[in-house]
Amino acid sequence: xxxxxxxxxxxxxxxxxxxxxxxxxxxxxxxxxxxxxxxxxxxxxxxxxxxxxxxxxxxxxxxxxxxxxxxxxxxxxxxxxxxxxxxxxxxxxxxxxxxxxxxxxxxxxxxxxxxxxxxxxxxxxxxxxxxxxxxxxxxxxxxxxxxxxxxxxxxxxxxxxxxxxxxxxxxxxxxxxxxxxxxxxxxxxxxxxxxxxxxxxxxxxxxxxxxxxxxxxxxxxxxxxxxxxxxxxxxx
Amino acid sequence: xxxxxxxxxxxxxxxxxxxxxxxxxxxxxxxxxxxxxxxxxxxxxxxxxxxxxxxxxxxxxxxxxxxxxxxxxxxxxxxxxxxxxxxxxxxxxxxxxxxxxxxxxxxxxxxxxxxxxxxxxxxxxxxxxxxxxxxxxxxxxxxxxxxxxxxxxxxxxxxxxxxxxxxxxxxxxxxxxxxxxxxxxxxxxxxxxxxxxxxxxxxxxxxxxxxxxxxxxxxxxxxxxxxxxxxxxxxxxxxxxxxxxxxxxxxxxxxxxxxxxxxxxxxxxxxxxxxxxxxxxxxxxxxxxxxxxxxxxxxxxxxxxxxxxxxxxxxxxxxxxxxxxxxxxxxxxxxxxxxxxxxxxxxxxxxxxxxxxxxxxxxxxxxxxxxxxxxxxxxxxxxxxxxxxxxxxxxxxxxxxxxxxxxxxx
Numbered sequence: 001x002x003x004x005x006x007x008x009x010x011x012x013x014x015x016x017x018x019x020x021x022x023x024x025x026x027x028x029x030x031x032x033x034x035x036x037x038x039x040x041x042x043x044x045x046x047x048x049x050x051x052x053x054x055x056x057x058x059x060x061x062x063x064x065x066x067x068x069x070x071x072x073x074x075x076x077x078x079x080x081x082x083x084x085x086x087x088x089x090x091x092x093x094x095x096x097x098x099x100x101x102x103x104x105x106x107x108x109x110x111x112x113x114x115x116x117x118x119x120x121x122x123x124x125x126x127x128x129x130x131x132x133x134x135x136x137x138x139x140x141x142x143x144x145x146x147x148x149x150x151x152x153x154x155x156x157x158x159x160x161x162x163x164x165x166x167x168x169x170x171x172x173x174x175x176x177x178x179x180x181x182x183x184x185x186x187x188x189x190x191x192x193x194x195x196x197x198x199x200x201x202x203x204x205x206x207x208x209x210x211x212x213x214x215x216x217x218x219x220x221x222x223x224x225x226x227x228x229x230x231x232x233x234x235x236x
Numbered sequence: 237x238x239x240x241x242x243x244x245x246x247x248x249x250x251x252x253x254x255x256x257x258x259x260x261x262x263x264x265x266x267x268x269x270x271x272x273x274x275x276x277x278x279x280x281x282x283x284x285x286x287x288x289x290x291x292x293x294x295x296x297x298x299x300x301x302x303x304x305x306x307x308x309x310x311x312x313x314x315x316x317x318x319x320x321x322x323x324x325x326x327x328x329x330x331x332x333x334x335x336x337x338x339x340x341x342x343x344x345x346x347x348x349x350x351x352x353x354x355x356x357x358x359x360x361x362x363x364x365x366x367x368x369x370x371x372x373x374x375x376x377x378x379x380x381x382x383x384x385x386x387x388x389x390x391x392x393x394x395x396x397x398x399x400x401x402x403x404x405x406x407x408x409x410x411x412x413x414x415x416x417x418x419x420x421x422x423x424x425x426x427x428x429x430x431x432x433x434x435x436x437x438x439x440x441x442x443x444x445x446x447x448x449x450x451x452x453x454x455x456x457x458x459x460x461x462x463x464x465x466x467x468x469x470x471x472x473x474x475x476x477x478x479x480x481x482x483x484x485x486x487x488x489x490x491x492x493x494x495x496x497x498x499x500x501x502x503x504x505x506x507x508x509x510x511x512x513x514x515x516x517x518x519x520x521x522x523x524x525x526x527x528x529x530x531x532x533x534x535x536x537x538x539x540x541x542x543x544x545x546x547x548x549x550x551x552x553x554x555x556x557x558x559x560x561x562x563x564x565x566x567x568x569x570x571x572x573x574x575x576x577x578x579x580x581x582x583x584x585x586x587x588x589x590x591x592x593x594x595x596x597x598x599x600x601x602x603x604x605x606x607x608x609x610x611x612x613x614x615x616x617x618x619x620x621x622x623x624x625x626x627x628x629x630x631x632x633x634x635x636x637x638x639x640x641x642x643x644x645x646x
Contacts, residue, residue, distance in 0.1 A: 133349030
């Protein structure tokens with residue numbers, strides 16, 4: 001369904017943005033839950049280092065993250081050359097590459113939200129599950145995971161919303177190829193660089209704004225639903 | 237067979253900033269199995285730590301926990317059975333029901349994970365016994381405190397445990413809720429035939445449920461043994477310094493006299509009269525006869541409002557902790573034992589000394605806090621000996637004089 005209000009190229013940027021954000025969340029969700037559990041519950045050497053590493057994208061300029069990805073996953077980079085050799089796959093200048101850059105940028109956001117959710121889980125409930133015969137994995141899947149799911153969902157929605165707008169890392173690592181890696185913010189940037197692109201920029205900015213508001217509302221709705229499902233709302 | 241517990245664990249290896257010294261738990265006791273053993277002591281004495289260590293939720297620095305000879309923990313031999321393999325059902329003070337699961341799925345949580353072939357009451361039996369059948373579809377958040385605790389009991393019981401651990405299961409409930417849950421606990425105890433370790437700081441719960449008692453103070457066991465034996469010891473301030481210190485009597489309801497509003501209870505060695513009780517004839521009760529409600533007389537008295545005048549032998553006199561002007565008298569009434577708390581002056585005035593025959597005067601109102609213990613039908617071998625016939629001189633003091641319909645049997 002094409003909206004007559006948007007030009008086909010603009011519509012494709014919107015679709016691409018949604019796709020990149022969705023894929024980035026799909027990439028990072030499971031590793032983020034694992035890392036959050038490790039950071040919150042694990043006791044191992046290098047925990048602080050892992051913590052710092054995860055949070056790096058929050059403080060390092062996004063362009064630097066993109067550059068680092070380019071170094072690692074470039075065709076001649078250590079990981080990029082392996083991918084090319086084994087699978088014939090390239091990430092640089094592809095939609096997948098844009099999703100990877102977005103995933104790295106939003107990873108700390110998910111980890112933080114998941115950790116908040118995990119910290120809200122009463123360890124006493126896990127202990128109770130243990131006395132009832134549930135082993136380590138059983139406890140995690142039957143008790144911890146469902147109880148931390150509001151945090152996971154909140155993290156996913158936040159990362160998705162943030163991923164729609166990732167600019168620096170994407171443009172550095174995946175470039176600005178219309179239909180391939182030109183997401184909403186890149187399209188807005190390109191429009192502002194073109195003479196007479198003001199109207200297009202304004203339309204796309206409006207779409208960005210609407211998507212962000214919708215994301216926030218969705219996050220709130222999910223939080224309420226989950227709260228009721230977990231029996232929190234009634235316990236007042 | 238027994239549950240053997242020997243734990244040594246130090247919390248906080250260094251003195252913390254508040255200057256609080258660290259806490260050393262050094263608890264050694266054994267509890268008969270099956271049966272209810274109460275771990276009794278003030279808050280912070282280490283009771284819950286013992287439960288956590290037995291359940292495997294805490295790994296003590298040194299210790300051994302063995303149930304009927306099988307070690308669940310033995311630090312000397314490097315044995316540590318993980319909690320999920322110990323099959324200790326735990327009932328926590330705060331119930332700890334899973335908020336995201338319905339009552340039914342909470343109840344089935346342990347049942348699903350119990351070893352195949354493990355015997356125990358069925359789901360329906362447990363739901364019926366605890367009166368939670370109508371709650372199955374509800375979420376824990378929608379339950380009252382008493383209901384939650386009943387579901388927690390059922391959940392622990394359905395996990396087919398070899399040992400039930402209860403960590404102050406009634407402490408978070410108000411008094412009416414406690415009274416609501418306590419009978420279920422008694423039913424569970426009688427139905428489960430399991431060893432139960434029951435942590436409490438309430439003597440009422442001890443009286444209603446426990447057969448043996450472990451006194452814990454400051455992380456150490458100060459005494460352990462049958463509840464009756466410890467209750468009449470005067471050298472244990474944890475018990476004897478309490479307002480409700482006193483002996484315990486195993487009673488059975490012999491008869492009711494609705495007209496006079498009285499119930500007659502038999503106990504090994506005699507009989508007592510109390511205001512009318514709700515239990516049916518034949519029901520068994522354990523009554524705490526508070527030492528402060530017992531007086532003694534060296535001669536037969538007349539014109540008393542006190543119903544119960546029991547012939548007794550004075551077996552010992554000992555000081556009352558923190559009360560230099562009072563004394564405890566230990567009295568034996570047949571095979572049963574009572575405590576009386578009297579002034580030191582009375583001891584001198586009456587010339588009381590061990591070996592003397594005295595009359596124990598027990599105010600009948602002393603029993604109003606007693607709770608039904610074992611439910612169900614009494615079995616013949618458990619029936620207390622019928623009270624011996626009254627002697628001449630007792631006859632006119634007896635609550636129901638000879639010749640009335642309420643005459644003592646035998």
